[in-house]
Amino acid sequence: MIRLSTSLMYQQSLNSMLGTQSMVSATQGQVSSGKRISVPSDDPAGASRVVALDHAIARAGQYSANIDGATARLSVESTTLDAFNTQLDQARSLALQSIDGTLSASDRHALAAQLVQIRSQLVSLANTADANGNPLFAGTANTHQPFVLAADGTVSYAGNGAAQETVIGDGLRLANSDPGDGLFMRLPAGNGQFVVAAGPGNTGTLLVGASAVVDAAAWQAANAAGAADYSINFNGSGQWTATDAQGNALLDANGNPIGGTYTDGGSITFNGLTIQLSGTPSAGDTLEIKAGQQQDVFSAISNIIGALNNDGLSDTARTNLLNRQIESIDSAQGHLQSVQADVGSRLSRIADQKNAYADLTLTLKSTLSDVQDTDMASAISQLMLQSTALQAAQQTFAKVQGMSLFDYLK
Known part of the structure; x- marks a missing residue:
């Protein structure tokens, strides 16, 4: 037989009201903050997901x-x-x-x-x-x-x-x-693959125009050993020959010296490259061809400035120099x-x-909201039920608290 004392009933009723009041307070917090999870204990698994999403x-x-x-x-x-x-x-x-x-x-x-x-x-x-x-x-x-x-x-x-x-x-x-x-x-420098410069000692009127690689395979085959340095030499009668950096005559596939006849306004082509020329070269005039050269863009401007300020240059020499810098x-x-x-x-x-x-970010925030945010409709409904339950418990406790054994004997 279990005997219930008055103090025990009071304590049980009080604990019940405090528990309900705690749930009401928690639900009110969710509604006011808009967050279902405020501390990890609210939902340990959900809190872990919130941290990962954050x-x-x-x-x-x-x-x-x-x-x-x-x-x-x-x-x-x-x-x-x-x-x-x-x-x-x-x-x-x-x-x-x-x-x-x-x-x-x-x-x-x-x-x-x-x-x-x-x-x-x-x-x-x-x-x-x-x-x-x-x-x-x-x-x-x-x-x-x-x-x-x-x-x-x-x-x-x-x-x-x-x-x-x-x-x-x-x-x-x-x-x-x-x-x-x-x-x-x-x-x-130059056209991006090689530079052509008129020899500094030239005395004719030969002007170097545009230059380019027109046969990439021939150019690469001729320069397989590295950057090419060539010279073109004119004899004053329209004939030209090409030599390497050591002054040795360049040979074609048949072993014949590379060279030919130049006419004013024509071009010279060999080893995959071509050079447009104009004017008339004198005997001993040369062209120097160097591949793989580099130049900063500021030097190109400075070289033009130097050519314009050098009154001792001939028109031909100045034009050749300017053409090369324009090319650069x-x-x-x-x-x-x-x-x-x-x-x-x-x-x-x-x-x-x-x-x-x-x-x-939009997707992650949406997912975070689903995990962390309060479902307002559900929370408000729950809050109303909890508040009603708390009010009923408080009213019942107040009536029970005011009663004694004499009230039952009346």
């Missing part, structure tokens, strides 16, 4: 922020390269203008002065910094001015050849800029346009990646 959302957010930074740098680079190419267009135009044989020395000096300003502007563009003040074209070097213009017009590079990269995903990295040595300093500018612009296309490709790629993260 981390995934944070990672996506960090990658998106990284992409924003990379986008800003690449956009500035694209704009800068556009401006750089515009300056090169102006330099090329002035160089072409300066070939006019009717210009006076003062006219040429005035053109050279304009080119000096363009060179300074090119160096300034090459030192462009991003929104945080970090240079775009220094590679990973810790310097704020990667390109330095000396008093003699030479430009040196204080950066390195390593591209800065941005982490845009798990195991995904993307270059957010391009190092300046590959952009502006180590460019293929063309090669540099082609290279920069290729880089710009690559920058555009990178911008497109990270834009797609940013959109993917936006979609992923």
Whole structure:
């Protein structure tokens, strides 16, 4: 037989009310905060999922922020390269203008002065910094001015050849800029494959025009041992012969010396290359052909300036020199346009990646809401039931508390 004391009934009733009140308080908290899980004890498994989802959302957010930074740098680079190419267009135009044989020395000096300003502007563009003040074209070097213009017009590079990269995903990295040595300093000279220069001692009127590789297989076969250095020698009667760097006659496939007859406005072709020429060479005039040469774009401008300021050059020598520098500018612009296309490709790629993260974040937040957030309709209904139960328990306890044995005996 179990005997219930008055104090035990009181304690049981009180515990029941406190339990119900605790459930009401918890449900009220869910309704007011909108969160079903406030502490891990609310739902240990759900809390674990919340932590994992929060981390995934944070990672996506960090990658998106990284992409924003990379986008800003690449956009500035694209704009800068556009401006750089515009300056090169102006330099090329002035160089072409300066070939006019009717210009006076003062006219040429005035053109050279304009080119000096363009060179300074090119160096300034090459030192462009991003929104945080970090240079775009220094590679990973810790310097704020990667390109330095000396008093003699030479430009040196204080950066390195390593591209800065941005982490845009798990195991995904993307270059957010391009190092300046590959952009502006180590460019293929001439037509990009070889350079043709008129011999410094030439006395005729021979002018070197466009040059190109017209037979890649023949060119590669002839230069399989490395970069080719050739000389073309004229005898003054329209005949030319080709020699190697040691002065030995070049031979064709049949073992015959390579050479031929040149006529004004014609071309010379051998070993897969061709050179357009005009004018008349004197006996002993030469052309020097060198493959694999490099030149920085600033030197091309400086060489044009030097040619325009050198009043001792003949018109033929000056024109040949200017033609070669124009050729180098063309090669540099082609290279920069290729880089710009690559920058555009990178911008497109990270834009797609940013959109993917936006979609992923939306999905993760939706899943997090399903796990963590309160189902308002269910919670409010539950709160009403719990509140009713608590009110009933409180009323019952109040009646029982006020009763005694004498109340039952009446």
